[in-house]
Amino acid sequence: MSRTRDPFYSSARKLRRAITLYDRLVDLDRVFRSNLSVNWQTIGPDGEGFYEHIRVPSKAIPEEIEDGMIDCIHNCRAVLDLLVYECGLLKGVSSRQLMFPVASSESALDEMFADKKRQLHRLGEKFQNIVRQQKPYAGGGNLIKDLHDLDIIGKHRTLVELAIITPATLGNMGVAILGARFLNQGLSPLEVAVPIPNRITSRLKSPAGSMGDIYRQMSDVHLLVFADDVPLAGRRVLWNLRSMIAQVDTVRNNVILTLS
Incomplete structure (x- = not known):
């Protein structure tokens, strides 16, 4: 279907890009871990007779993996904002603040829907219900909030670092x-x-x-996880990226169905 006929072309394209990046990460991860080993380095003893044992990977995590991970997150998060913008066009709503709402709490999400400048209320009750079901706020137990936070860190603050666990x-x-x-x-x-x-x-x-x-x-199995100082710390990178993509795809499909 051409982009002139498909009102949801942009979000579909971003979703495809996120999936392509994820598939590439799976291949890079497999190659990286195929000959990875983690060895112990022992320091000491100190004055009190204690030894410090530190696990040292045989090689560093490639920049290509870390960069590909955050690119996948960026594209996955962009799907949601593009989806809301596309809905706005169909509803005759135009606003620079028309973005997928992610909040610090459930009450803050209610405030975002009530904010007339955001224009979210004009997208309809069905749209609001779909968003509320996702619980995109701190404490909602939902990956969309983690996706949003990782995207913010990667774009505006610092690199999203990864770690190796065994x-x-x-x-x-x-x-x-x-x-x-x-x-x-x-x-x-x-x-x-x-x-x-x-x-x-x-x-x-x-x-x-x-x-x-x-x-x-x-x-002997070593896994890539998010580092300690970022959302999803200690949790597996590829598993969570796949879950984020699946969840965003579900939200997109549900929103489109409400407008069909």
Whole structure:
């Protein structure tokens, strides 16, 4: 369908671009992790007899992966703003502030809909209901707020950094120390995978000895996650990007259906 006949051409094109970038990231991630290893560097002992064990990856995360990740996020977030703009054109609404609403709280989202300058109220009750169902605000438990925050960081503040984790299962001491939170979630601590810490302080010179009672099984699988100081910290990059794209696609389809 030509862009002159499809009123939602722009958002569709951005969505396709996000999917293309994601597919490229999957390939880059596979190549990067295919010969990646993580080794221990031991420092010490210090004056009190403690050793510092630090996990060091055999190679740095390629800039191409970090840049491709944030480009995917930018395009995915842009789908939502373009979708609202396209809806506005169909409804005869024109406003520079006509953007997909993402708020700091549920009450702040209500204020955005009530703000006459934003013109969101003119897009109709069905549109508002779809947005409200997504809970695009802090505490809403929805990836759209995380997508928005990552996009803001990547465009206006700093690079969105990634990290490498290595999952392992818990040993007996690990169950005693860390298992309670998994039991509260209805999970078996003996089966759940947790990331091995990147830094351990211990009186034992060997990092394996320092962790042997806590982690039962050391994994050779290394995963890319969001770094500690950004939204979704510690969570898998590709899994969450795929989920964001799927959610944005669902929102777009639902909005289009309300106008058909």
